[in-house]
Amino acid sequence: MKVSVVVFPGTNCEMDTKYAYEKLNADVELVFHKNETLPNDTDLVVLPGGFSYGDYLRSAAIAKFSPIMKDVIRFANDGGKVLGICNGFQMLLEMGLLEGAMKRNSNVHFISKYHHLRVVNNENDFLQKLNIGDVLNIPIAHGEGNYFIDEKALDELYANNQVLLKYSDENGIDKNPNGSVDSIACICNKNKNVFGLMPHPERAIETLLGSNDGIKMLQGLMEG
């Protein structure tokens, strides 16, 4: 299992992602954004969290112009698995690999805390090891995580089982920290090979730090 984690200028979760996937026994390579191709044996591409290009202009707006991105798009279009976490999710939206857009959090502050999530759909690789209705406790840390999509497109997301996780309270009832449409925290594309979420599963792999609820998500993309 080879995971390629792309490092942009301003990325700051690449080491955490590497640490997490290595704990799960994957082979992890950090790929600098100036490279034009992904390693040949890549099974999974992770676009990690951080502040690519300082998030100047708007979050993740500039990363799509990095040389590596052409090959990431090719990889995704060929059916390769791509996971975007936080800033990586914002990149996937900016590149059009996922639908919708991000706005500033409704309270206009950065929000860093543990937050509960409810599994809405598990008919995909990412959440295959979890059950619908499962409640997870995973850190969030973002200033622009207010997911927006128009109603028609939202209906299609639901119809195609592309809405995967929603923000909730500890009992699984919707609870919205940032103003996202329908409290959505995680979506995928139609082909179910590109996944984006604002919460950080790579920060939730050890109970020592408060939760290991992220393990099953990360493992999901290592299977099938």
Add this chain to the structure above:
Amino acid sequence: MENLEEVLKKHKLTMDEYENILKIMGREPNMLEIGIFSSMWSEHCSYKSSKKYLNGFPTKAPWVIQGPGENAGVIDIGDGMAAVFKMESHNHPSFIEPYQGAATGVGGILRDVFTMGARPVANMNALRFGNVTNSDDISKHQRYLVRGVVAGIGDYGNCMGVPTIGGETSFDESYNGNILVNAFTLGLAKTDEIFYGLAEGIGNPVVYVGSKTGRDGLGGAVMASDSFTEENKSLRPTVQVGDPFAEKLLLEACLELFKHDYIVGIQDMGAAGLTSSSFEMAGRSGSGMIMNLDKVPAREENMQPFEFMLSESQERMLICAKKGYEDKVLEIFRKWDLDAEVIGEVTNTGNMELFWHGERVADIPVLPVGEEAPIYDRPVARPAYLDEIANTTIDDFDKVANQEAFEKLFSSVEVADKAWIFEQYDSMVQTNTIKAPGSLDASCIRVKENGKALAMSSDCNPRYNYIDPKGGAAAAVIESGRNVAMTGARPLAITDCLNYGNPETPEIMWQFAEGCYGIKEACAKLTTPVVSGNVSLYNETNGVGIFPTPAIAMVGVNDDANKVLPSSFQNVGASLYLVGDTTSEFGGSLYMKELYGKVEGKLPNIDYDKELALWELIIEANKADVISAAKDVNVGGIAIALAKMSSVSGKGVTCNIDLNDSRDIFSESFSRAIVEVKNEVVFENMAKQLRLSITKIGKVEESGFTCNDVKADLEAMKNSYFNKFQEVIEQDI
């Protein structure tokens, strides 16, 4: 020189200092040279008022690798790893422009740490604001400052990917005209890969890296060496503008550089920019240096030599490379899209020679600028107010029922949870945070490289320092150490940030001197040396100075990251013990301030042996697995400590404490802790061995709060604790 008097006044130099400059130079200095002396001899850079008292700080212990004098202090944390840390103030800029002032404060302290070869792994901050609760213009402005400072700290630290894991805040009218923003960074390095701010070796190239130089922050160090008055309100242009993205690139480039053997030394350009970095680097070896200022990357056109030398543009470093490796150095920084230019070289002249398009524009002997910097022995005088307030006790006022007192104290902004602040900071990036902000007492991270945990806590009670500048400073040291010990970590060393008023006022200078004596005494008795620090004077507006505020950040090591002790209740039914003695100590207490509006009275003496025994008990009992939580008792006394533990854990408590005076549940006697105990027999024995007095006071409950005659509903208490601060700060929005 024409208009000499005016020139000196503008540069804040005295005639004596000018005479000394003439002697050092052997001729009349030109304007650029005067500007350089003015910066290097500013209070901010030279410590001229404080040096006399800083000398003699305990700075040594077997685990200290680097004490004060470098960019940051370094201690050995075992298995070839070192912790590099420092705290620094950015008070004046943050008052003028809260967002940028605070942001660049964080940027500056991060650079101080990573320039030593360490990757920053934890930030903390100590913030003091004026009154934020009223509806008047002063409070409104203070709330604006809180919002700006917090956003500035968050945006900078978050972008850097360094978790902000703790800190402290206090609010008092004395900060209405001067807020304090003290930022702390801790980094990790291998003990044999630490870099220093050194330039030596004739012919070795001097390399400038990072952002371009602009006109921002010109004269910032000189600005920070004066009080605020009506005339100097429009100082905004002297505040620097931060670019955390550039700093993140600079961090990664520097860490990549440090993996190779290409350089002799490196230093960040902080206060007084290129001037202080070049003089200090050359000064440490006694070398000379040539710099071609026209080679410095410029952000604006038509910049002049003095602007290059004195700009405080952010995110810049000066490097002394090894000859022949300059291209390798440039290559790394250019990979990260940063400016990098060779601007000069090390010489054997002992002079700093500055050139501008081939013309020599300044030539100053390096060593005398540091060695002959003025040291003042300013007049000191014990302030008269101390005698006026010393005998005040709470018996001088009408009695307040405990229930009413509890409600008032527990809903004060000082006690309330600060999630509104710390949730704006990424506290979990780097996946090491074991004890996060809001979990009471010290914060902890694990060290992936050696399986240990580092605990750190920043503390200072300004009220104690007002009524007793020496005892208050010592109390800050013992409290920060106690907080660290409560997590099971052994306190090892401190960094300090000494914030005081105008040193030209003898009473203020006395407060400062006493503060230093207090720190010396406490650090010596506790064997927790000072490894780095910073002094911020002139925190005064229109003649009103702040409370003396020596912020202390203690760092300690817990040998097992899996054994970090929490500070809130863990198990319903578990017994609670109070360790230490409670007497009626209300000098400078929250009780006196909140109920009677006074900051008066006396501080009790500190019993260092008892304090050390308390640390020992918690550390050893945690190792032996006989306790499950510990929290120190400080502001607001036992009642407030229990209420915080209850709110944070969501568990109730019933306690009955036998006291001489029923109000003593709010007493602030030193050297006490509340401990949740698993094995009572062993715990009691351990306490007895250490000759500590312990009392079983009650137990953890499912719900409900009872502390002697005070009762509260747990949900109502949580609601107040977790929402109060946001209600106060956002009342204008």
